[in-house]
Amino acid sequence: MFGARGAGGGEKGEHGDDEAHVKIPISAGHHAASAALLQPRPLPAAAGSVTPTTSFSVWRFSLYFAVIAGIIIAPTPDERNDRVALTARLALPKDARWFQIGGQSAILLTGLALFDFRIDALQIVAALGASLLAQAAGTFLIAGRFDWKSALITGLSLCLLLRANEAWPFAAAAFIGTGSKFALRRGGRHVFNPANIGIVAMIAATGAAWTSTGEWGPSVSFALFIAALGALVCWRASRLDAALVYLGVYAALVFGRALYLGDPLAIPALRLAHGAPILFAFFMISDPKTTPDDPRERAVFVALAALIAYVMQFHFFISDGIFYAPFLLALVRLVALRPSSRGYEWGAAPAPLRLAFARARKIAPAE
Numbered sequence: 001m002f003g004a005r006g007a008g009g010g011e012k013g014e015h016g017d018d019e020a021h022v023k024i025p026i027s028a029g030h031h032a033a034s035a036a037l038l039q040p041r042p043l044p045a046a047a048g049s050v051t052p053t054t055s056f057s058v059w060r061f062s063l064y065f066a067v068i069a070g071i072i073i074a075p076t077p078d079e080r081n082d083r084v085a086l087t088a089r090l091a092l093p094k095d096a097r098w099f100q101i102g103g104q105s106a107i108l109l110t111g112l113a114l115f116d117f118r119i120d121a122l123q124i125v126a127a128l129g130a131s132l133l134a135q136a137a138g139t140f141l142i143a144g145r146f147d148w149k150s151a152l153i154t155g156l157s158l159c160l161l162l163r164a165n166e167a168w169p170f171a172a173a174a175f176i177g178t179g180s181k182f183a184l185r186r187g188g189r190h191v192f193n194p195a196n197i198g199i200v201a202m203i204a205a206t207g208a209a210w211t212s213t214g215e216w217g218p219s220v221s222f223a224l225f226i227a228a229l230g231a232l233v234c235w236r237a238s239r240l241d242a243a244l245v246y247l248g249v250y251a252a253l254v255f256g257r258a259l260y261l262g263d264p265l266a267i268p269a270l271r272l273a274h275g276a277p278i279l280f281a282f283f284m285i286s287d288p289k290t291t292p293d294d295p296r297e298r299a300v301f302v303a304l305a306a307l308i309a310y311v312m313q314f315h316f317f318i319s320d321g322i323f324y325a326p327f328l329l330a331l332v333r334l335v336a337l338r339p340s341s342r343g344y345e346w347g348a349a350p351a352p353l354r355l356a357f358a359r360a361r362k363i364a365p366a367e
Contacts, residue, residue: 096237097149103229104156118163126167128155130174138182154178157195164209173198191334193290200327203320211320216275223273230282242286242302249306280322305329
């Protein structure tokens with residue numbers, strides 16, 4: 001604040017001290033510089049937003065989505081006839097994990113190249129290396145066969161969904177997640193999705209990590225890209241119904257809230273256009289090893305996950321509710337899951353798309 005002028009021609013400061021009044025000449029150059037400073041500057045692009053130089057072609061990825069959707073809805077031959085299976089006709093791998101590894105790798109590379117994903121090479125190596133190490137240790141302890149594909153998927157999921165300033169949270173999350181497959185089992189199968197329990201352990205217990213939900217940005221084309229890859233993975237794993245039910249219930253709740261509050265529908269539409277919930281629906285909640293085998297039970301499971309996530313996000317303001325929801329449901333299943341003589345086997349033939357009103361299909365054994 002400027003003080004009042006004193007009797008001696010000075011300026012009275014706030015504490016009563018006389019300060020010399022100095023006149024500073026202002027030149028035309030100063031006026032020009034001031035005018036330049038007052039000019040509005042373009043706002044920097046937010047993390048995850050799509051600029052014209054990095055934007056995807058919407059029609060191109062819509063075409064990709066249509067092609068993959070055509071593969072998905074193509075009738076799967078029934079076991080009673082002698083037609084060649086769809087996967088055999090297309091020479092596709094029988095193990096759905098090959099599709100998931102390819103899809104997650106493509107999403108990660110795209111995010112690093114075009115969307116400024118905030119993860120460095122050391123963190124990627126830590127996530128993948130710790131997951132493979134935990135898988136090797138668990139396999140050794142149970143004298144089983146080392147299976148690197150599931151461990152790699154866990155590491156890739158952490159690279160896509162977890163963020164931290166250092167590398168150790170990635171290694172810890174990967175080791176906890178992959179190790180839980182061997183330590184926390186019920187009914188002859190592991191209960192927690194490995195990446196999910198690793199993420200929850202880091203964000204809830206350490207405070208050293210957070211999720212990447214703010215990096216994706218409302219890019220419709222990138223969301224379609226993720227959905228196309230995820231739909232192919234879920235179809236191959238006979239879990240496309242889980243992803244669709246989850247997204248349908250969550251979208252209905254979010255749009256219903258907007259209608260109730262009188263908000264523009266663009267708000268929930270932008271929320272659903274983010275890549276994070278779509279990635280979660282197609283690559284985590286639909287995990288065939290940690291979702292019920294029966295379509296009705298599976299629909300109830302994912303619908304409850306969507307409801308809990310919605311309540312935690314919009315009523316308790318917990319932004320990571322989508323990750324806590326399946327973790328809480330898995331805790332219930334850890335106690336209540338019935339022992340089972342069978343479960344999902346990687347390499348099983350893809351089942352036709354069946355929702356809650358269809359009878360469960362017997363899973364073919366892995367080849």
